[in-house]
Amino acid sequence: MRKVxxxxxxxxxxxxxxxxxxxxxxxxxxxxxFEYDADGRNYEIRQPLSLRGGYRFRHLDLYLEFSRFTQSxxxxxxxxxxxxxxxxxxxxxxxxxxxIAQPYGALGFGIQYDTVTTNFANDSARDExxxxxxxxxxxxxxxxxxxxxxIDLEGRASVSETYxxxxxxxxxLYAGWSF
Numbered sequence: 001m002r003k004v005x006x007x008x009x010x011x012x013x014x015x016x017x018x019x020x021x022x023x024x025x026x027x028x029x030x031x032x033x034f035e036y037d038a039d040g041r042n043y044e045i046r047q048p049l050s051l052r053g054g055y056r057f058r059h060l061d062l063y064l065e066f067s068r069f070t071q072s073x074x075x076x077x078x079x080x081x082x083x084x085x086x087x088x089x090x091x092x093x094x095x096x097x098x099x100i101a102q103p104y105g106a107l108g109f110g111i112q113y114d115t116v117t118t119n120f121a122n123d124s125a126r127d128e129x130x131x132x133x134x135x136x137x138x139x140x141x142x143x144x145x146x147x148x149x150x151i152d153l154e155g156r157a158s159v160s161e162t163y164x165x166x167x168x169x170x171x172x173l174y175a176g177w178s179f
Contacts, residue, residue: 025063027052027152029174036165046071048084056178061092065108079119086112088136100144108136112160134160140172148178 033046046069054063064087071082088110095103111131118125140154152174157167 021058022055024179025052025054025056025061025176026179027150027174027176029152029172031067031156031170031172033158033168033170035163035168046084048086050172050174052090052174052176054090059094059097061090061094061104061106063090063092064088065090065110077121081117081119083115083117084112085115086110086134088134090136090138092138094142102142102144104140104142106136106138106140106154106156108138110134110136112162114162132161134158134163142176150176150178152176 027050029050029052031046031048031050033048034043035046036043048067048069050065050067052063052065054061066085066087068083068085071084073080088108090106090108092104092106095105110133112134113129113131115129116127118127136156136158138154138156140152143151143153145151152172154172154174156170156172158170159167
């Protein structure tokens with residue numbers, strides 16, 4: 001209980017110390033994640049679509065990211081469709097916020113899950129999947145295009161119980177807007 005109270009007090013302190021400089025942010029982008037294929041011998045590239053929303057402070061961004069991709073395989077009468085979804089809360093530190101090219105590092109925690117739909121002839125089954133925790137470490141550069149418009153180029157490594165390989169490596173490109 002002490003740890004929970006301590007962490008809560010730290011977040012409350014950070015929130016109140018930074019709230020006067022907060023401004024909303026939103027971004028849309030795509031990633032390339034490299035994971036093993038079904039037989040576990042070769043890599044396949046996944047390209048989830050990502051939406052981000054949160055607040056930008058002077059040197060710190062706090063935001064929530066939603067990403068999803070769909071993969072389908074079909075052989076004769078059998079079709080398998082996989083929908084992979086991730087929700088990650090991020091804290092990103094901007095190292096040089098006065099530069100046009102701003103380097104940053106980020107740490108994220110969240111959940112990921114898969115929903116699998118199997119169709120065989122006229123029968124269908126849907127497995128909603130179990131949510132698993134995940135942790136991510138990212139680094140990149142934000143390029144300021146205009147006063148409120150930016151492009152982020154990012155690399156990341158994510159760890160979760162179900163990822164193969166673990167860590168799962170990826171790269172992303174995002175277009176963002178600060179309000």
